[in-house]
Amino acid sequence: MATIYDVAKAAGVSPKTVSRVLNGDAPVNEKTRAAVNAAMASLNYVRSNAARTMRSRRSGLVGLITGAISATPEALEPAGLPDILIVQGAQRTFAEAGMTLLITDVGRSAERVPEMVQTFLEHQVEGLIYVAEYHQKITLPPVLAGRPVVLANCFDDAGTPAVVPDDRQGEFDLVKGLIERGHRRIGFLTLPVEQVARGLRLEGYRAAHQEAGIDVDEALIEPGALIDIQHEYDRLPAALDRILAQRPAPTAICCGNDKMAMRVYALLRERGIDIPSQISVVGYDDYLMITQQLHPTLTSTRLPYRGLGSRAAERLLQLVAGGKDPGEAPIESVSGPVAWRESVQVLETQSPATTP
Amino acid sequence: MATIYDVAKAAGVSPKTVSRVLNGDAPVNEKTRAAVNAAMASLNYVRSNAARTMRSRRSGLVGLITGAISATPEALEPAGLPDILIVQGAQRTFAEAGMTLLITDVGRSAERVPEMVQTFLEHQVEGLIYVAEYHQKITLPPVLAGRPVVLANCFDDAGTPAVVPDDRQGEFDLVKGLIERGHRRIGFLTLPVEQVARGLRLEGYRAAHQEAGIDVDEALIEPGALIDIQHEYDRLPAALDRILAQRPAPTAICCGNDKMAMRVYALLRERGIDIPSQISVVGYDDYLMITQQLHPTLTSTRLPYRGLGSRAAERLLQLVAGGKDPGEAPIESVSGPVAWRESVQVLETQSPATTP
DNA sequence: AGCTATTATGACATCGATGTCATGACATCG
DNA sequence: CGATGTCATGACATCGATGTCATAATAGCT
Numbered sequence A, B: 001m002a003t004i005y006d007v008a009k010a011a012g013v014s015p016k017t018v019s020r021v022l023n024g025d026a027p028v029n030e031k032t033r034a035a036v037n038a039a040m041a042s043l044n045y046v047r048s049n050a051a052r053t054m055r056s057r058r059s060g061l062v063g064l065i066t067g068a069i070s071a072t073p074e075a076l077e078p079a080g081l082p083d084i085l086i087v088q089g090a091q092r093t094f095a096e097a098g099m100t101l102l103i104t105d106v107g108r109s110a111e112r113v114p115e116m117v118q119t120f121l122e123h124q125v126e127g128l129i130y131v132a133e134y135h136q137k138i139t140l141p142p143v144l145a146g147r148p149v150v151l152a153n154c155f156d157d158a159g160t161p162a163v164v165p166d167d168r169q170g171e172f173d174l175v176k177g178l179i180e181r182g183h184r185r186i187g188f189l190t191l192p193v194e195q196v197a198r199g200l201r202l203e204g205y206r207a208a209h210q211e212a213g214i215d216v217d218e219a220l221i222e223p224g225a226l227i228d229i230q231h232e233y234d235r236l237p238a239a240l241d242r243i244l245a246q247r248p249a250p251t252a253i254c255c256g257n258d259k260m261a262m263r264v265y266a267l268l269r270e271r272g273i274d275i276p277s278q279i280s281v282v283g284y285d286d287y288l289m290i291t292q293q294l295h296p297t298l299t300s301t302r303l304p305y306r307g308l309g310s311r312a313a314e315r316l317l318q319l320v321a322g323g324k325d326p327g328e329a330p331i332e333s334v335s336g337p338v339a340w341r342e343s344v345q346v347l348e349t350q351s352p353a354t355t356p
Numbered sequence C: 001a002g003c004t005a006t007t008a009t010g011a012c013a014t015c016g017a018t019g020t021c022a023t024g025a026c027a028t029c030g
Numbered sequence D: 001c002g003a004t005g006t007c008a009t010g011a012c013a014t015c016g017a018t019g020t021c022a023t024a025a026t027a028g029c030t
Helices: A004-011 A015-023 A030-043 A049-056 A084-096 A110-122 A167-180 A196-211 A236-245 A258-270 A305-320 B004-011 B015-023 B030-043 B049-056 B084-096 B110-122 B167-180 B196-211 B236-245 B258-270 B305-320
Strands: A061-066 A100-105 A128-137 A149-155 A162-165 A186-189 A252-255 A280-282 A331-334 B061-066 B100-105 B128-137 B149-155 B162-165 B186-189 B252-255 B280-282 B331-334
Touching (some): A004 A015, A015 A030, A061 A110, A084 A100, A084 A149, A084 A305, A084 B100, A100 A110, A128 A196, A149 A305, A162 A305, A167 A196, A167 A252, A186 A196, A305 A331, B004 B015, B015 B030, B061 B084, B061 B110, B084 B100, B084 B305, B149 B305, B167 B196, B167 B252, B167 B280, B186 B196, B186 B236, B258 B280, B305 B331
Parallel strands (some): A061 A128, A128 A149, A186 A252, B128 B149, B186 B252
């Protein structure tokens, strides 16, 4: 494997000059540069990152950890792992900045975190991102304290830079859209109470009503349950029936997420209620495998996973570059667009005020 | 940051001895070892991987590339990215072996592969894994030739070690199970013709029939179409109707994958046909978000993604360890279990020969 | 006792890049 | 014109570990 000494010899310059060509950190004569580049090409030179790191302390590596940092209740095990998109978003941003991503997944074993961090430190990562599976509050393990860390899809109350989805805004946009489409009586089957997203989405729901000057009918809000994975949807039929029984009848139902919406589709069908002609349904997450495949296709707010990842990466890069935390607030939120699909009907009874 | 010299001084030994304790490559007296370990702990020593790599050439890094190596037709863009599980499986196996995973996703731009490989080489990865999004044949880019590479979820015909899902066995098990449950007339809505999995699953379907001594009725097999993403499912209703019109009527339908099965659920419902009382339906992939949420829950063969990843990692580790390719054949396949769920009915007309 | 293994340890060079400092050649300026 | 600044380049030391080789002490064997 060729080294910069070989390149230097071939180009008739000193190793240091080769280094300068590689790093562009000092002016090099045009002709010299060309000679060096030619030599590198013909020798098939590959720079050794190890040697570079050793001297300069810039490893060009960043670490990403997924899995449970705070103990996640077993019960909340998600069926899919959409956080790949977060990783993807982060990876792309890092790649553009010439950084390479080291990843490790600690699964459910929080006790493996220190060991993984240790490994990352041995590789001299310049910073770390921690990615949670769903929007939640965590406690940063002590090993990470004081290092450049950005949280993605989670946050803590120690002021660690974090990037989370804007659940409030997302639900607000969704409900506002329903109202614009003529809906006035909108049911809400909320997520389980221990989920951070539940409260935020509920806030968005209320805010959209308030903005439109509509009083929220509390009877239309079903409070969600503590999750017990075995009986995850046991209470859903009753909750749905309670909402359907309200008078005036609701014309739309917001579901806590797409998975719940998929269940609601089945329940409505059993009850002989057609979507969207008799009732409109919306989900949340915009999990394409569900929203695009359901009949009718499901309206949903997109969880901006790629955006979370790339924004977290950007913040980390700035942190690493030496600046203080670049974000205005420690916790930033990123919102996703609403994908309007067939499951929502525009009500005729309504004057076509703002029809998108 | 403490170095091995600091540790040596604190423990009253030479740096080389500290190195021996770290690597366990030569005997060290019990007491000396304890002293060194104590010194490391009190100094909060973190070994520099860069220095180690430089001297020993073992970086402890392996690279993983996802995305398009061979040009994938745009049309085949998948909605989800289940290959996160492949990455997970690989990462876990590597972590156990003390290796850290570098990842990069090249998306659809095959031309970025050389650049990414270059980056990996700069980091002196000891080996590489390439992960495809779905079972397919690829052509390894020249930069990778001659290096330790293992393919996951894809293969080439240059003899590169590869690990792929055993679609033949998976469909075989599925259809065999249907036959054991009394089904004799089994329709098959196949995947698009350009998919590798299509042919293999069809083979499995035929083999299960043959083993049971049942002649395959070709009219029950719908051939699948070239995929045009815009009209992906245009021909599905007609294909389904053709199968349903066969006499004697089919009692079960195999779908190319779970997504297609989800569509078939909707079509059958429109036609007033109940699952599973009037017809059984099975999918493939066992995409939990679909199979567990559908009503009735969908029987499907699991794509062994984690297994693919960890098996690929194992093979790579052995390759790197210096041995020749450890697998018997260059292309290994891993099969996944069938998850029997509510969508399949056991037919009464059948003697309970082998009821699992 | 004498010889060979094995254990336990250290001295020293080295991996390949980059940081620091020095130097010469010009260009610019007051 | 001398002073100052910028461009362009090189000499040399150095980052922190480990490979090689040497050495001493003990254990095992004939």
